[in-house]
Amino acid sequence: MTAETVGFWGIAVVLLASSLAVVLTPNLFHAVLYLAVSLVATGIVFLLLEAPFLFGVQLLLYAGGVVTIVVFAIMLTERLVGETIRQTNRWVINGAVLSAAVLAGVIGFLLRGETPAARAAWPEDSTAAVGLALVGPYAVTFQLLGVLLVAALLGALYFARTDD
């Protein structure tokens, strides 16, 4: 077994366990903490795939940014943090069946398709390659992304304002 195989199975267990905890734990605050674990585990999957830049972005934006915003939203909207009321609606069985059906569909598709078993050649420094792509062929898209972020933040500000 290579180091990558061991790392893959270890991180797969952590990722799946924390993801299950996100959707199953009755306390919403704990769910956010498990989401942070799950997001960091996803970042480590990116490391296994030799994309260290995305690992950094994942830590900064998701594990740092998104988790903080969600924690604030929970503190603003839950009257009693730590209250363990029933957190699932009456469609648990239907939801489980539908999710299992989607999973079966995707895996069936994977089993039928032809996917490469070995990795192709990869740039020595993938971060540099991503940077060149961002300012080269994808420069316009990159700028549009900035416009989108400004629009999203203005929209969030508009929602959050008070009338007076």
Add this chain to the structure above:
Amino acid sequence: MPLNAYLTLAALVFAIGLFGVLTRRNAVGILLGIELMLNAVNINLVAFARFHGDVTGLVFALFTIAITVAEVAVGLAIVIVIFRVRRTVEADHLDLLRG
């Protein structure tokens, strides 16, 4: 590990996230499920990029991450406005548009 291992892992995370979206009552919990699903998509993008040796997939994953952050900011702002108006974020109680 072959590409299929990474794709299967992403499919499992996606299904778990979908289960969360369908069964959570709290609107914030639904957003957490959406986060999981988008993460699974990012794993797919990076895995395809690595196995085909093309960094375009990484750029695309980067765009997905940034768009997700914008989506979370607007989504949580909407949740907070709903809480301010209706005093609840239980999705079952938000049925104003039901005919």
